[in-house]
Amino acid sequence: MYHPQLPSFAVTSLRLAALNVSDSDAVTSRIEFTVTARNPNDKIAFAYGDIAAAFAADGADVGDGTVPGFLHPAGNTTVIKGAASASSxxxxxxxxxxxxxxxxxxxxxxxxxxxxxxxxxxxxKSINVRVLCAGFTAALAKNTPSPPPIVVAAAPSPSRSRSVIKSSTSSAGATTTTDAKCKLRVKIWIWTF
Known part of the structure; x- marks a missing residue:
């Protein structure tokens, strides 16, 4: 009756603001990112809890961050801006x-x-979901002034809406625009006694 469809996610930009590796092999980093989430359903909304993001560079863990949860209305495209970091x-x-x-x-x-x-x-009831995104590269951003950031997202149709969720603001430096697609994995645990 409702023809349910899974939401889709894509990493649309990433800025590797800092990535330092000390002589004692300790990593300090800061990553600023944008993820675009699309809800293709006409009558189904999704309510997300806080989103924990873990970044890897060349297979090594280089930063963790959290983005506040949000309501994803039917037919909505939401741009999620956040940051992740590692300290030693x-x-x-x-x-x-x-x-x-x-x-x-x-x-x-x-x-x-x-x-x-x-x-x-x-x-x-809420269920666990995991979004896996790969297939994009980033170089360390240079600390030079940049023009205002451009939001990379598909324009919604007139009947659709778009919202922006922010957990931090971006500082000066180059941003890598990506079109990395993501895979959504739903984890449902069924207990039988």
Whole structure:
């Protein structure tokens, strides 16, 4: 009756503001990112809890962050802006050497949240979801002034709406525009006694 469809996610921009690897193989980083979430349903809304984002560069964990939860209305495109960081996180010496030697890094992000859906007045229980995004690269941003940021998102149709969720503001430096697609994995645990 409702023809339910899964939401879709894409990393639309990423700024590697800092990535330092000390002689003791400790990583300090700051990552600023934009994720675009689209709800293709006409009558189903999604309610997300806080989203935990874990970033990796060349397979090494380089930053964690949290984006506030939000309501994703039917037919809505939401642009999520957030930041992740690491402070003296120790990595394997081989991985640390690799991070030091590269100018550009293969990036990926795992985002975990709980989500429930709403149809009219009905609200479901929340279930665990994981969004996996990969296939994009980023180089360390230079600290030079940049023009105002451009939001990279598909223009919604006239009957659709768009909202922006922010957890931090961006500072000066280059932003890498990506079109990295993401895979959504739904985890439903069924207990039988």
């Amino acid at each position: 996180a120790t990595v394997d010496p081989v991985v640390a050497s690799s991070l030091r030697s590269k100018k550009s890094h293969a990036m990926s992000v795992e985002m975990d949240s709980k989500v429930g859906f709403q149809i009219g007045r009905f609200n479901s």
